[in-house]
Amino acid sequence: MIKTLCVGIPLFLIFVTSCTKPEQPLNKFSDTVLVKIADFQDRRKADSLYKYFKSENALYRREAVLAFASVQDTAFADELGYILLNDANTAVRQAAAYALGQTGTPACAAALTMAIDREKDSVVVKEILEAYGKATPKWSLQVTPENSFGWEGLAWSYYRAALKGRIDSTYSKQASELLQKGHTEPTRLAAANYFARGTKGFDAYEAILIQAARYDLSSDVRMAAAWALKKIKTDSSRVTLERLVKSDADYRIRVNAVRGLQSFPFNKTKETLKYALNDKQINVAVTASEVIDEVLTPESASEFRSLVKTISNHRLQGNIYKAILRVSPVKEVIAEIESKVKSADNPYAKAAFITALQSSVGGADFVHQQLLQADTPVVKSAAASALVAMNHHKDFKPALRKHFSELYVQAIQTGDAAVIGIVAAALADSTLGYKSVIKDFSFLYEAKKKLSLPKDIEALQPLEAAIAYVEGRKVSAPVKNEFNHPIDWKLVKSIPKDQRAIIKTSKGDITLRLLVEDAPGSVANFVALARAHYFNKKFFHRVVSNFVIQAGCNRGDGGGSEDYSIRSEFSPVRYRTGSVGMASAGKDTEGTQWFITHSPTPHLDGRYTIFAEVESGMDIVHIIEVGDLILDVQLPDSRNL
Incomplete structure (x- = not known):
């Protein structure tokens, strides 16, 4: 017989109940206050968020402060600066530093500068330094970090400022030191990216970058260092990149090395690029074809015309055909590519070959015909992009504008949103001169009637710019989406x-x-x-x-x-x-x-x-x-x- 307590409940049920943990919330939004804060962020209600800056609950303060990283209301820079200087909670101060960097005004940079000397927590110092790099109009701090967190923050600060062109090359010496052994992987990664995507004129640090590209223990650091070497146009950098293409086990480093070869004379890199075309990792081969598209010379056109026929991948073929046509725009090559377009069953293959035709204005009518006849959006948009790209071809003469304007009007009249956006961008370009050729721009206004926000924002932005241009005025305000889709909190x-x-x-x-x-x-x-x-x-x-x-x-x-x-x-x-x-x-x-x-x-x-x-x-x-x-x-x- 089962023993029971006097209340008549079986003992084993008492045991099971007492040992069962209460069900945990699925996520933090079981807290209704956190929902309110996140909802105010979603609705961009800065004043409502500000009320939580003085909450006794540090978590609520942090979430409200962090919300301004998305809201980015510049009117609250002083309040965020006050939080950064005075809040007792480390996580709140860290969030304030991040939000100031995201908001990115000179007032934010001033608040971050004021906080650097006063802040004692190394994690917050790291956040302040990186945020300063985002916000400053010109990098000018005098700071010597006390630990690895500080050096990491400094490296990211250099990188963030360099991305925006707000730091000069005098800081490259210290950045090169941050790239070397003894510093943490995040610090080296930031320093490598400083050189890869930011600053210029750092030839003096070639040896350090070569060392990093070849031997750093982090493949992420090697990738960025390889990317940086394309800016140093010496034989040493080229040889290093070619060695990486042929030997590095990480395909991503091979990709970056192949891209880097674009900076060097084709007669010196041709064999390595041909080698990369046969890389078993498709991304390396595609990158090689893209570089060849940029650097192929007329002397090698015949060689690559033979080579392209041995390749089966349509992306590789399309890029190489585009390169051949760019340097050797003969009718036979155009006919060859047009034949590929007609026989392609895959719309992405068809689009790749249509894109190749942008390298010759002689293919304009064929491309336009493909645009009008296409039954898939990817082909239509590829054709529109190819027609627009022809404006920048060396053989494009002013006399062609009238004919191209007729093609563009018909393209926009298809009503395809992507096509409208692509062509409108060309019509809005004052350097192309279509305003003086087209006499009736009513087709632009008709196209606008077919578009709506938010669905067609990418088409409406250039279309509004084109309309403003032909009307002889500046764009009154950027096209932007209104708030129309609040978060489904029940689902969250x-x-x-x-x-x-x-x-x-x-x-x-x-x-x-x-x-x-x-x-x-x-x-x-x-x-x-x-x-x-x-x-x-x-x-x-x-x-x-x-x-x-x-x-x-x-x-x-x-x-x-x-x-x-x-x-x-x-x-x-x-x-x-x-x-x-x-x-x-x-x-x-x-x-x-x-x-x-x-x-x-x-x-x-x-x-x-x-x-x-x-x-x-x-x-x-x-x-x-x-x-x-x-x-x-x-x-x-x-x-x-």
Whole structure:
């Protein structure tokens, strides 16, 4: 017989009940105050957020302060500076420093400068230094860090300022020292990126950069150092890059090394580029074809015309054909490419060959015909881009403007949003001279009637610029999306903190960990679309070697969206290998498109929302090509994994 207590409850039930932990909240938004703060951020209610600056709860203060990294209301720089100087909580001060850097005004830089000498916590000092690099009009601090956190902050400060051209080369000596052994990997990475994407004129530090590119223990540092070597146009740098192309085990370093070879004479790099065309990693081969497109010389046209016929990948073929046509615009080559366009079954292959024709104005009528006849957006947009690119060809004569203007008018009259945006950008370019050729611009106003916000913002921006130009006025105000899609908080609260998403592709599975606590609106948007099977049968429409793979476009060409937009959500989370971000046409224009990074991309930090990270499947990310398919996106119950 089961023993019972006097109240009649079985003893084993008492034991089980007492040992069962209470159910934990799925994520931090079980706290209604945190929901209010995040909702004020989403609605850009700066005054409402400010009220929490004086909350007794340090967590609420931190979240409210951090919200200004996304709101970026310059009127609150002084208040954020006061928090940075006076708040007793380290995490709150760190958040204030980050928000000031994101807001980025001279007043923010002044507040950060004032805080540097007073701040005692090394983690906050690191954040202050990096934020200063973002905000300062000109880098001018006198600071000697006391520990590795300080050196790391200084390195990132140099890099952030260099990205905006706000630091001069006198700081390159110290940056070169930060790139060497003895400093942490994040410090070396920042210093390498300072040289790769920021400053110029650092030939004196070639030996240090070569050492880093070849021997640094971090492949991320080697990547950035290899990228920097393209700015030092010496035989030593070229030989180093060629050696990396042929020997480095990390394909991403090979990609950067191939890109670097674009800076050197083609007669010295040709054999290495041909070698890279045969790299088994498709991103390396594609990069080689892109470089050849830029640097091929007339003397080698015949050789590469024979070579292109031995290649089967349409992206490689398209780039090499484009290069050949650029240096040898003979009718036979044009006819060869047109034949490839006609026989291509894959729309992405057709688009690649149409793009090749932009290297000759002689292919304009054929390209225009493809635009009008195309039944897939990717072909239409490729044709429109090719027609616009022809304006910049050396054989484009002023007499051709009238004929091209007729082609452009017909292109815009198709009503295709992406085509409208592409062509309108050309018409808005005063250097191209179409204002003096076209007599009736009513077609622009008719095109505008067919577009709407937020869906067509990428087309409306250049179209409004074109209309303003022909009317002889400045654009009155930038086209921007109004707030029209508040966060679904019921959905957010149902998403576990460790929610996974499995992207099943034609190449294999990629598993993401969604960051609902850092980007609730973006995660809720992704989850809602995934549950509605929105991503199924959509293509990876953009792949940039050693940068990103991108998907989520309903057109398949990058020009598609839906009738809503969501807010940008910026947090201190950094873009690393496998970060998942929201694509956008500017702040607060995100919708359905997202991307995954191949490697660290710090120039995207604080500019594009990060809402997930790849947990497994980076091997698949690295082999995704343009035109690969998403079969399904699954959302397993992470609590049962």
